[in-house]
Amino acid sequence: MKEKMNIQIETKNLSAFYHGNQIIKNINIKIPSKKITAIIGPSGCGKTTLLKSFSRLLEIRDDVLVSGKIIVDNEDILNTKRNVSDIRKKMGLLSQKPYPLPMSIYDNVAYGLKIHNKISNQELDNTIKHCLCEAGLWEEVKNRLHDPASRLSLGQQQRLCLARAIAVKPEVLLCDEPTSALDPITAQQIENLLLKLKKEYTVILVTHTLRQAKRVADYAIFLYFGEVIESGLAYDIFNNPKNSKTKAYMTGDIS
Amino acid sequence: MNWRNFEESLFKILMLISIIIVVSSLLIIVGLIVINGASSLSIDMITQSSSGGYYLGKGGGILNAILGSLFLALPATGLAYLLGIGIALYLQRDFTYPGISGFIRLSLDILWGIPSIVYGVFCIMIMIAVGFGTSLLAGILALTFLELPIITRYMDESIKTVPYELKEGSYSLGSTKFETAVKVVRRQAMPGILAGVLLGLGRGIGDAASILFTAGFTDSIPSSVFDSTAALPTMIYHLYASPIPSVRSKAYAAAFILLVIVLLISIISRVLLRKSGRYVIK
Numbered sequence: 001m002k003e004k005m006n007i008q009i010e011t012k013n014l015s016a017f018y019h020g021n022q023i024i025k026n027i028n029i030k031i032p033s034k035k036i037t038a039i040i041g042p043s044g045c046g047k048t049t050l051l052k053s054f055s056r057l058l059e060i061r062d063d064v065l066v067s068g069k070i071i072v073d074n075e076d077i078l079n080t081k082r083n084v085s086d087i088r089k090k091m092g093l094l095s096q097k098p099y100p101l102p103m104s105i106y107d108n109v110a111y112g113l114k115i116h117n118k119i120s121n122q123e124l125d126n127t128i129k130h131c132l133c134e135a136g137l138w139e140e141v142k143n144r145l146h147d148p149a150s151r152l153s154l155g156q157q158q159r160l161c162l163a164r165a166i167a168v169k170p171e172v173l174l175c176d177e178p179t180s181a182l183d184p185i186t187a188q189q190i191e192n193l194l195l196k197l198k199k200e201y202t203v204i205l206v207t208h209t210l211r212q213a214k215r216v217a218d219y220a221i222f223l224y225f226g227e228v229i230e231s232g233l234a235y236d237i238f239n240n241p242k243n244s245k246t247k248a249y250m251t252g253d254i255s
Numbered sequence: 256m257n258w259r260n261f262e263e264s265l266f267k268i269l270m271l272i273s274i275i276i277v278v279s280s281l282l283i284i285v286g287l288i289v290i291n292g293a294s295s296l297s298i299d300m301i302t303q304s305s306s307g308g309y310y311l312g313k314g315g316g317i318l319n320a321i322l323g324s325l326f327l328a329l330p331a332t333g334l335a336y337l338l339g340i341g342i343a344l345y346l347q348r349d350f351t352y353p354g355i356s357g358f359i360r361l362s363l364d365i366l367w368g369i370p371s372i373v374y375g376v377f378c379i380m381i382m383i384a385v386g387f388g389t390s391l392l393a394g395i396l397a398l399t400f401l402e403l404p405i406i407t408r409y410m411d412e413s414i415k416t417v418p419y420e421l422k423e424g425s426y427s428l429g430s431t432k433f434e435t436a437v438k439v440v441r442r443q444a445m446p447g448i449l450a451g452v453l454l455g456l457g458r459g460i461g462d463a464a465s466i467l468f469t470a471g472f473t474d475s476i477p478s479s480v481f482d483s484t485a486a487l488p489t490m491i492y493h494l495y496a497s498p499i500p501s502v503r504s505k506a507y508a509a510a511f512i513l514l515v516i517v518l519l520i521s522i523i524s525r526v527l528l529r530k531s532g533r534y535v536i537k
Contacts, residue, residue, distance in 0.1 A: 055427055057423055057426060057427065060349055060422075060423075060426065061348065062348075062352060085429040085430065085431055086429065088426060088427055088428070088429045089428070089429030091427065092427065092428075093423065093424065093427035095420050095423065095424065096420075097420065099418060099420045099421045099423075099424045099536060100424075100536060101421070101424065101425065101439055101442075101536070102421075102439065102442040102443040102445075102534040102535050102536050103442060103534050104534070111425075111428065111430075111438070112428035112429065112430075115428070115429065115430050115434055116429060148533050148534045149534070149536070150533075150534060150535060150536050150537060161424065164424075164428065165427070165428070168428055168429060174427075
C-alpha cells in the first residue's frame, strides 16, 4: 500500500487472546477510508476476531484479552476515556446471519436513532425513509413499516440490518460474511449495495468466498493462523501474490 | 410377531395408559368439585362476604376470599417479577462471570424447593420482629418469596436462549448493556418471561400453606395492607374442616371458583403469549 491514501483504521501490534490462546498475532495493518477492504483467509484464522476488535465487541466476553493499538481518527480506541458506545456507534456491523431486533421494521431503524439523539417524529420518519432507501428496502416495506421485522425474508432482514446500521451515521461498515446465509440473487443485491455505499463509508468485508472478494474489494488482507501474510491492492493480491502461502490459498491448495 | 413389533405396540399401550390416567384425573377432579359444590353454587357466593366465622360459617358467600386471593397474589406476582427480571437479566454472560451466575442459579433452585409453609413461618417471624402481625402485607411478602425463584428461573431460562448475535447487533449500534438488556433481550425473551410470570401467579393464587399464618383469616374484606384477609385456599381449608355437610359443600364451591380463576389465567396467558411472540426473531 504505497500510494497516498486516507487511513481510516490503523492497528499496531494488535493481538487477541481467547482462553489464553492467541487468535490474532501482532497485526499491523492500515485500512483505507471509503474503500472496500476484504479480509480473506481460511476459516478459523481470526478474520471475525479482527473485525470485531474494531468496534470493541470482543470485550463483552470476559474471557477475551486484546492488546496493542487500534487507531481511529487519531485516537487509540482500546485506550480511551471516551464511552465505548461512542466508539461502537462509528462502526456499523453486518453479521453472518441477519439478526433484526425483536420489534417492528420501523422501530428497528428508529432504535439506534432514539438512543443517541432526541429527535422529532417528523425527522425520525424522514431519516428512516432515507436509511431504508439507501439499503434498497423502502419500496418493499413502505406499506408495512409496523409489521414485525421477523416476517421479512432473510435477504430483506439483512438489508434492514444495513439500514439500521447506517441510521446511526457510522464511518465504517464491518461486514462479517454478510451473504453467507443468503441465496445467490440476494447476495448479489448486498454486494451491489456495498459497492454503492463505499462512496460514503469505509467497508471492511470478511469473506471466505474468494470470488466475492475479487468482485468487490479494492484492498485485501490475507490472514493465515492469526497472522497477516500479505496485504495491499486487491488486484495485486489476487493476480500476483508475492507470498507462497497467499499463492497456495488463491489456487485452493490451502483452505 | 417379532420382538421389535411387540416393543412398538407395548410402548404405544403404555403411553396411552399414561394419557388416560392424566386426562381422567383432571375430569374426576372437576367432576367431584362440581357435583359436591353444585348445591352451594349461587350468585351469593361471589357477591357476598362470608359471615358467622369460618368453622361453622354457613352464611354469606366467599367474596372476601376471592378479593383476598387477588389482593395477595397480584401484588406478590408484580413484586416477584420486578425483583426477578433484574436478577434474570443480570445472570447473562454480559453482566457477570459464569461462576457467580451459577451460584445464584443454585441458590434460586434451592429456594424453589423450600416448602411454602416455611416461607409462611419465615415471613410472620419477620413481621412480628418489625412490629406487625398477621396481615395482608405479610401474606404478600410470603407469596413474593414463594414465587420469586419460580419466576426468576423461568425468565432466566428464556433469556439464556436469546442469541448472542442479537445482542451484538444492539451493541454495535452503540447501545449500553442496560439498553440492550431492557429493550432487546427482554423483548426477545418476552414469551418465556410471560409464561414464568403466569406460572408464578398460578402457584401463588393456589397456595394455602404460605398464607395460613401470614394473612390469617377474617370474614371481612381487608381495608388496608395491615388487616388480615381471607383467601380462596385458606377458605377451602377452613370450610372443609367443618363437620357440617352444607359448609363442606361450600368448600367445593370455593374450589370450583378457584379452578375457574386459574383457568381464566391460563386462557389469558395463551392470548398474551401469542401476542408477545409476534416480534420474536427466530
